[in-house]
Structures are given as C-alpha cells and as structure tokens.
Amino acid sequence: MTAFAPFALEINALVKSFERPAVDGLDLNVRAGEFYALLGPNGAGKTTTLRMIAGLLRPDSGTIRVAGVDALADPAAAKRVMAWISDEPMIYDKLTPREYLEFVAGLWDVEPTLAEARADELLGWLGLAPHARERCEGFSKGMRQKVALAGALVHDPRVIILDEPLTGLDAGSARQVKSVLRERVDAGGTIIMTTHILEVAERMADRIGVIAHGRLIAEGTLEELRIAAGKGTSAGGHGGASLEDTFLALVAEQAQAA
C-alpha cells in the first residue's frame, strides 16, 4: 500500500556500526512532497544513513519505510520508487548519455517508448541534447553529474536521495541541478539531500535535519532551528542568524552535552 503514504520516508531506531557506531538509533520522518536537507559535520553518519535508505548498506537494526514500503522486507519494491545519486557520478564512460538512460530505464523496467520520451526531455532540460550521442568519457564533472541526474529521473522516482550532489559543479551546472530538483518537488516528488553548502539547504529545503554522532539532534524549518539554537526571532526569518551560525551552534551544543 504505497499510494497514499503521508511519509515518503520513515526511519525508526536505525543502527549501523562499523568499528564504532556510525548511526546510533536514528529516528527520521520525511513527508511526501518535501525537500529535506540532512546536515551534519564530517563523520556524523549522513552518508551511512542515505546508503542504508538506498539499499546499499544493511542496517544492524531498526526499520526503514520508503513511500509506505518496508525497505528491509521488500527492497525491490522500495527501490522501484527511489533514485540515488552520490557525489561521484555513477556512469559508464563508454556509453553515450542516451544509451546510459536506456540502460537505466531497462534496469527499472520502464516501457521503452515512455522511457525514450522522458530521456529526450531530460537531456534537453539539462542541456545535454547536443552531447546525447557522444560517449561520456570526455565529459566534465558537471556534465557527468547531469547525466547521472537524468538517469535518476528517467524512471520517474517518487523519492530522490542525493549525497552531496553539488560537489565540484560550476555555478551554471549547480543552478541547473537545483532547478531540476525544485521542479521535482513542485511536481510532488520528495528530495532528501545531504550537503555541506549550507546556502543551498537554507534556500531550497522545506525542512532541515541536523545529525551528529549518528543521531538527529535538531529538525525543522530554518526558523525552528534558529529557535532551537537560541539564535532566532519568533517573528520570522529575516534578519535572524544564518543557517551556518545556527548549524554551528547546534553542533557545538551537542558536542558540549556529549
């Protein structure tokens, strides 16, 4: 039953340890149609969390539901509605962007006519149409990331998980990627993204979660976070502390408490 799930993502008591705990009893809910930014210092457990959601790591314990589907019990069904993009674009040098999109559509078993129309639309949208028939081996980092993004969108996922998607992109490419992501959210999709570029989270996210030592230490809109950090005005966001100040205050507070 996934059609009317109010939450795109429900995480409960999620635990993952390597040498030491990376994710330590994380609870997290992301609403359907929301742009959610997950922030945290290096080693906080952000990437580990996202990789567990995407099915790339098995949790030690806890539950993950994606669009109402128990992702641990039925991973294929959860993956069908999800897309994952990491900071390292996952593409094949010897394929053209079009061939890559055909391959991804094949993996997600998308009807070919529909996939082809979507692929052409995405390639045009991301400014890749002139390069659609060139092999990816000569592409810049920005172009490769755009090809990966097109691959993530070609199967029309309801939940898109992005781990530092803007790392290394130039201003133009970053704007294109952000614009595509915003349009997905406006169309009802859900975005869950980690980033170290706090301005992006500040400007784009509906809600922001701050994670440290594998736990969620604060969550809410920017204004709610400011209040939680003792840096905000209840009157509104304008003139309040920046997300950077708020984030650093929250992390420092948590470090002191620890």
Place this chain on the structure above:
Amino acid sequence: MSRPGSAVWFARHESRLAWRDWLAMMTAGRRERLRRVTIAFIAFVIFMHAVAYGMIGRYADAALDTSTLIAITASVLLAWLLMVSQAMESTTRAFYSRSDLDLILASPAAVEKVFAVRIATVAFTMAMMALPLAAPFINVLVARGGWRWLGAYGLIVAMGATATALAVGLTVALFRAIGPQRTRFVAQVVAAVIGAAFVIGLQVAAILSYGTLSRLSVLQSDAMIALAPGPGSVLWWPARAALGDGMALAGVLAASLALLGAAIAIVAPRFGDYAVAAAGTDRSVVARAQRPVAFRQTSPQRALRRKEWTLLQRDPWLMSQTLMQMLYLIPPAVLLWRGFDGGTGAYKLLVPVLVMAAGQLAGGLAWLAISGEDAPDLVATAPVPASFIVRAKVEAVLGVIAIVFAPLVAALAFASPWHALVTSGGIVVATASATAIQLWFRTQGKRSQFRRRQVSSRVATFMEAFSSIGWAATAAVAAASLWLAIAPALMALMVLAGAWFMSPRPRNAW
C-alpha cells in the same frame, strides 16, 4: 645528497615510488603480509632452482655446436620479445597515465631529465622482472658448468636495454604515424602480438611440418640447422655472451646500452610533448554513435547483459588485454585445420588447450563483469534482486565464451564428436568454476584497474589458474578414459572447495 632537479635526484624519487608500488603489489597494501611474502618468495626461488636443475642441469657443459646455439638463441629471442611486449606496455602507460605528470610538467624542472630517468627505469624493470625466472637457470648452469655462465646475467641487462629502446622507438613511431588517440589501442595490440608471436609462430610451424604443438621439433630440425649461419656469425653473439664469451658479451652490452642511450637522447626531450598530446585525447570526443537508435523493449537482465557486451566491445584496451589469451587459440585452430587434412589423432591435444583457454578467458571476463563495475551503486539500487544482477552478468560472460569457442568446438565435432563433447563439457565446467571464483572473491574495482586485478586477491588468481589447469587435465584424461578422469576432477573440485572456504564474507548490501 643529490641536488634537487638533477637526474640522480629524480632517479632516487622514482626508485622510492617504484619500491613502494612493488611492496604494495606484493602485499596487497598490507605491510604485515611482508614476512609471508618473503617466505613465499624464498620458497619460490628454491622451487625454481629445483625445476631448473631438472630441466637444464645436463646442458651446463654444452658444446658450441649449431644446435646448441639455435636453442639458446631461440630462448633468448623468446624472452626478449616478451620483454619488448612488456616494455611497450610500460611506455604506453607512461604516456597516457596522468598520475604525477601534471605536477612535473607544470614545474620548472628540466623534464627531459625526468623522462630520461623514466625510460631508464623501464629498462631496469624489464631486467629485474626477468631475473626471478632466469636467475635459477643461470645459477644451476654456473654451479654445474663454471663461472663462464655468469655472462648470462650481463645478457639480461643487454636484453632489457634493447627491448626498452625498441619499445620506446615503436611507441613513438606509432604516435607519429597514427596519432595519440589510436596509439593507445594499437600499441597494446602490437605489444600483445609481439609477446605471443614467436611462440605461436613456432607452434604453427611445428603443426604444419610435424603435426605437433612442440616448438622444439622445428628448432632442432635438419632444415633449421642447414639454414643457420656459421659459428662466427654476429647472430650468435647473444648466445655466445650467455655461454661466457667475454668479447661477445662486451659487444652485446656496449651495443645495447648505446641503443638505449640513443633512444633516451632522442625521445626524452620530446616525451613531455607526447604526454601532453596523449592527455588531450581524454578531453576530446572520441566516438559518436552513428544515429540515434530507438529504445528497445528489454528486461533488467537483458539490459545488464547488453551493457556488459557493449562496454567490452567499446573498450579497445580491455579487448587487447584479452587478445593475449585469444592469440594462443591460433595454434589449436591450425592443428584442428590440419587434422581435417591428415586425419591424425592430434585432437586429444586440443581438448586441454581449449578448456584451459576458456577457463582463463572466463576469469578475466568475469572480473570485468562482476568486480569491474563502474557504477556499482546504480546497479545495486535497481529494483531487482541481487541474484538477478549476478545471473545476468554471468550470462554475459558465458555468452562471450560461447561465441569464441563454439566455432572451434563445432569444427572439432565434425572431426571427432567424442572429443568435441568432452571439450564442451570441460569448457562449461572450467568457465563456471572461474566465474564462481570471481564471484566468491569479488571486490569493487574500476574497469581501468583490470591490469592490477591479480593484485587484489592472489588467492583468487592462483585458485582460478589451478582450477583451469585441473579441468583441462580432467578433460584431457576424459578424452581417453572417463574413469581415470575422476582423479583430476576430484582435485579440481578440491581447488574449488578450497577457494570457497578461503573466500571473504558476502557483501553488506541488501
């Protein structure tokens, strides 16, 4: 202390890097393995001395007759061609691998010194690579035949120098003739062909003349001895140098070092330009699809299989790496073709050769498909069970093996259905075993790391080789008697069981 920027300073830098690279290769990045590696190396050296004693100990007092000179010259030529092949591989890599080239080229240092050192390093490496294999044979000859055989060590140095000079010359000639884009592929193919050509040529000649895969039958034939020049010919100098003729050794060494010096003097100053030109090929659009093809009706498995085949077909470097294995199929094919004509019982020779080749080819392809996945996260996040993905990749490997070996087995079936049946069974089992070992030992790697795949798990490499040998032996014996084949088959199964037992835990994804 050498002055920074001098050739000696660069040589120290290069040797430090080479030493650490070698250590990392031998220990797979784990320093605690060094002791075990050292013990294994000593055991290998002792074993090789025993092998050398058994093989050539009786030739230590060999007289300087034409037959001996032919045998030594042929051996030297074979080793030298392999060195040329390796040196071409190294030179091509030096042109195309970026690593620290950008740093060096952007520095105010005299780059010709760096590249002179690098070319000399290739020559040194070639000689050093030959030593572990050659030294036991030379030592046995010294022990049994006297000090004169020490000249063979000098010959190895000369071989490394000339092989490198020729390899550098060939690569630069290719670079100029066909441009940097094509040179990478063509140089790899030429290297593979050079490395295999001599052995294959001798085998083909032996098959055509004597109906056997033995190379010695040609070399020791009356026709060859009649064709050989007189004992005073310059052609025999390398053989004479190996046998301890001081004049010949001095001549060969002087000529080879002069050749290497000339290659360095000519190429080193331009090496930076070649490297810059080679770097340009990364950025340019190297290929463009002919026309847009409509998306095809597919399934996840079919999409994966098609992707594997497309990538393999489009990567000339990988193709050239697998070409080496394919080249060795030429002699069996010639033997088969000749068998049609003569109706000899030579088919039994084909069975193990084909099975062994299939196992080895399958191992390389399975690594590419299973471990050499450039977008592992993408495939892992696809909404299909992991078993589907693995099955599709294994099918892709089996498909290639079927395409390569089906014509040979079909031809064999016309001549001898029984041998074809045994060969088919052997190919299937050897391929399945090699693929299974790659599955058990899978580690994530880039396709571009194919050359170093053996480094990631030496256990897997040895198990893969032993398994192929085991199944080849099984097939060879089975061609004569099914019952007797049980023993080698059991050994091959034990190798597989050992590989499974030693394989690491399964991956963590779900």
